[in-house]
Amino acid sequence: MKRAHVQVDGVVQSVGFRPFVYRTAVDLGLRGCVRNLGDAGVSVTLEGPGDRIDAFLQELETNPPPLATVERVTVDTEPVTEYSYESFSIVDSEDRGAGGGTVPPDTAVCEACLADIRNPSSRFHDYWATACVDCGPRFTVIEELPYDRETTSMAAFPLCSDCADAYASPSDRRYHAQAIACPSCGPQLAFQPHDRSVDPPAVGERTGVDPLPKRSSLVEGDGRSLDAAARTLDEGGIVAVKGIGGAHLACDATRPDAVSTLRDRTGRPAKPFAVMVPSMDDVATVASASSTEREWLRSARRPIVVLDRCGDALASNLAPGLHTVGVMLPYSGVHHLLFDRVDDPIVVTSANRPGLPMQSSNRAILEQLWDVADGSLLHTRRIVQRCDDSVVRAVGGSRTLLRRSRGYAPLPVAAPTADDADVLAVGPERDVTAAVLSGDECYLTQHVGAVTDRETFRFLQAAIDHLLALTGTERPSVVAHDAHPSFRTTEYAADRTADRTVAVQHHHAHAASVLMEHDCPRAVCITADGVGYGPDGTVWGGEVLDVTLTDADRVAGLAPVPMPGGDRATEFPVRSLVGLLYDREGVDIQALVDALDWSPPNADEPRVIEQQLEADVNTPVTTSAGRFLDAVAALADICHERTYEGEPAMRLEAAATDGTPRDVTVPYTTADGRPVVDTPQVAELLVELRRDGTHATDVAATAQRFLADGLADLAVDAAAERGIDAVGFTGGVAYNDAISRRIRQRVRDAGLAYLDNDAVPPGDGGVAYGQAGVAAATVRDGGVDS
Numbered sequence: 001m002k003r004a005h006v007q008v009d010g011v012v013q014s015v016g017f018r019p020f021v022y023r024t025a026v027d028l029g030l031r032g033c034v035r036n037l038g039d040a041g042v043s044v045t046l047e048g049p050g051d052r053i054d055a056f057l058q059e060l061e062t063n064p065p066p067l068a069t070v071e072r073v074t075v076d077t078e079p080v081t082e083y084s085y086e087s088f089s090i091v092d093s094e095d096r097g098a099g100g101g102t103v104p105p106d107t108a109v110c111e112a113c114l115a116d117i118r119n120p121s122s123r124f125h126d127y128w129a130t131a132c133v134d135c136g137p138r139f140t141v142i143e144e145l146p147y148d149r150e151t152t153s154m155a156a157f158p159l160c161s162d163c164a165d166a167y168a169s170p171s172d173r174r175y176h177a178q179a180i181a182c183p184s185c186g187p188q189l190a191f192q193p194h195d196r197s198v199d200p201p202a203v204g205e206r207t208g209v210d211p212l213p214k215r216s217s218l219v220e221g222d223g224r225s226l227d228a229a230a231r232t233l234d235e236g237g238i239v240a241v242k243g244i245g246g247a248h249l250a251c252d253a254t255r256p257d258a259v260s261t262l263r264d265r266t267g268r269p270a271k272p273f274a275v276m277v278p279s280m281d282d283v284a285t286v287a288s289a290s291s292t293e294r295e296w297l298r299s300a301r302r303p304i305v306v307l308d309r310c311g312d313a314l315a316s317n318l319a320p321g322l323h324t325v326g327v328m329l330p331y332s333g334v335h336h337l338l339f340d341r342v343d344d345p346i347v348v349t350s351a352n353r354p355g356l357p358m359q360s361s362n363r364a365i366l367e368q369l370w371d372v373a374d375g376s377l378l379h380t381r382r383i384v385q386r387c388d389d390s391v392v393r394a395v396g397g398s399r400t401l402l403r404r405s406r407g408y409a410p411l412p413v414a415a416p417t418a419d420d421a422d423v424l425a426v427g428p429e430r431d432v433t434a435a436v437l438s439g440d441e442c443y444l445t446q447h448v449g450a451v452t453d454r455e456t457f458r459f460l461q462a463a464i465d466h467l468l469a470l471t472g473t474e475r476p477s478v479v480a481h482d483a484h485p486s487f488r489t490t491e492y493a494a495d496r497t498a499d500r501t502v503a504v505q506h507h508h509a510h511a512a513s514v515l516m517e518h519d520c521p522r523a524v525c526i527t528a529d530g531v532g533y534g535p536d537g538t539v540w541g542g543e544v545l546d547v548t549l550t551d552a553d554r555v556a557g558l559a560p561v562p563m564p565g566g567d568r569a570t571e572f573p574v575r576s577l578v579g580l581l582y583d584r585e586g587v588d589i590q591a592l593v594d595a596l597d598w599s600p601p602n603a604d605e606p607r608v609i610e611q612q613l614e615a616d617v618n619t620p621v622t623t624s625a626g627r628f629l630d631a632v633a634a635l636a637d638i639c640h641e642r643t644y645e646g647e648p649a650m651r652l653e654a655a656a657t658d659g660t661p662r663d664v665t666v667p668y669t670t671a672d673g674r675p676v677v678d679t680p681q682v683a684e685l686l687v688e689l690r691r692d693g694t695h696a697t698d699v700a701a702t703a704q705r706f707l708a709d710g711l712a713d714l715a716v717d718a719a720a721e722r723g724i725d726a727v728g729f730t731g732g733v734a735y736n737d738a739i740s741r742r743i744r745q746r747v748r749d750a751g752l753a754y755l756d757n758d759a760v761p762p763g764d765g766g767v768a769y770g771q772a773g774v775a776a777a778t779v780r781d782g783g784v785d786s
Helices: 017-027 050-062 111-118 161-168 222-234 256-266 291-298 333-339 362-369 454-470 488-495 506-518 573-581 589-595 605-615 625-635 647-656 679-691 696-722 737-749 764-781
Strands: 002-009 031-036 042-048 072-079 088-090 189-193 239-242 247-252 274-276 304-309 324-328 346-350 375-379 391-395 398-403 412-414 423-425 435-438 441-444 478-482 500-504 523-533 539-547 552-558 668-671 674-677 726-730 753-755
Touching (some): 002 050, 017 031, 017 042, 017 088, 042 050, 050 072, 189 222, 222 239, 222 247, 222 333, 222 375, 239 362, 247 256, 291 391, 333 375, 362 375, 391 737, 423 764, 435 764, 441 764, 478 488, 478 764, 488 500, 500 506, 500 764, 506 523, 506 539, 506 552, 506 726, 506 753, 506 764, 523 625, 523 696, 552 696, 573 605, 573 625, 573 679, 589 605, 625 647, 625 679, 625 696, 647 737, 674 696, 696 726, 696 737, 726 737, 737 753
Parallel strands (some): 031 088, 239 375, 304 391, 523 726
Antiparallel strands (some): 002 042, 002 072, 239 247, 274 346, 304 324, 391 398, 412 441, 423 435, 435 441, 523 539, 539 552, 668 674
């Protein structure tokens, strides 16, 4: 007979792991116990015949419970002559509140729970908050580790006798399911109609529950509430739907008038809206999805998947000027039950005012969205941490995260090059996530967004504090931040108490994220995006770097050009076009505007911009790939004003899908001794194509080909010169499918390994991950700050 002490680390996606251990051990006739540890690991003690212990370990390795991810299993055995345990049991967790380790993410309602919701004889019939050990809210309800009911917002809902029996029964699917609830004991739904002629109703202070408004017009009862919300949608109205991690604004996605109303009330004139469809069969009515994309859609993470749009079922103004649409399937009981009452796809967009984070409490939803929505579908479960939907897309033939949030956060990403130092990385300023690096793992917060406003910055601070507490990192010894001196995140890093702060150049962080994902010590990396503060004081954004975690040498890239108006050039693409063509012989920009029969928002602006350039007033220099693509969007008469982040480049990509790129010979020049793509000359070549009557779609496709070939060939040449066998591609431009595919092709044709991001977004949402790695390596090697 033997006794085995089993340590299981990294059980990150299944709160049903202990019940699984219990059932397996009991089935094999083993004695002992299992408990959660404060660091989110699991400890198992087994007593019994050696062959049965071996069978248990085999089952653990080959047949873990649904959603479980086990990173490490450590086993110590010893011979024993008598039992110390009378049976096998689940015992209380240890070290409550100590934090540390892995926190489970939210997962979509599983098929078994959905069947319960659909079953008229089940006590969970038509109940929106049905959950079990394999599904439901986790991260968004957790106050602290270990993940037990009393450390979540579900503690406010004492179990009824039926739920208590299921919770205590090892044979039940809801055994130790912390989010278990039923209509008798769980959180409830209510619908509040909005009467914009009066003030929103008062809501009490949040205590254990999220209180509902006190007003006679409130519709209570789950079924009646859902019926009222469905009627509002059917009538073309807008509903704020409080879900797992926050609220969505929803409307009928097939009605242009409803979509237009939503745009007017939210101040989002052109931002693409995602849609939720009832089932996988309905996806084909709105978009084309490959088998791989269909797997992403129905995975437990339930992200928004960006697909090629097809058919005319959706409103034409859903995603103006784009060839894609973000599609998702229902992931909570509320969604499934709402679609029992609504036939058409619905828009799902974050419920927030401009400059504010997504709303997550009943009071904030009513106060902030009273004039936006026609009604709010609310519930009484308190959301501890707001968490936006994740967004993925197939780019360059592989999965690319555009936003890493619900379903992923705060799961760790491997950091194989890390050091012993605990590092907090606070990210850049837009599309922000923060990261905590501890040991060989890096934990990322949910998506936060642009922290240029006070409320979203407060959200970032709260998300960081929560992640530090959950990971047991009370005082990180190193704080990493962007090298831009004026970012709010830079100021925040300076205010934190730490042994050292490390400034990491923006594009070094981008490139480092690729190295860390691939455990690659050195590569040539293309980093192409909109803007990043360069160490020379200019605006970088189209760089080829020879990079390690501790160093980034700028070896090639795009030509530096003036950026008239600074930040104003990011809003009006014609400014970037004028900057590219300024002082080019034979190019009269105003005449070009007149000849092409289009005009920017201000018809006289090209002349004004040229005068600004002549006076050298507010004209920073940039190498930005994003600004180059913006300029082409203006030249091709595709987009003249940016109303949301990345709009000109996204519209350009959409137009290019219908175009054919011309055979191109990329012009090169030098800047500060390094080879660069001569983007002003490229712009002249594109102007000639327009003058010759080339269709705008072909101009768009040709511009993308110029950019991809130029950067890829410079990177391949740099790798050959330095004896480096890998080339990476990252930054916001890496979201462009055509550019990514072309760069990958040229890198592989040169016999080099191609590296890109998979675990974190290539855009700014992955910067904190790179910052953390650079900071850890800098401290480890005693280097200077990047």
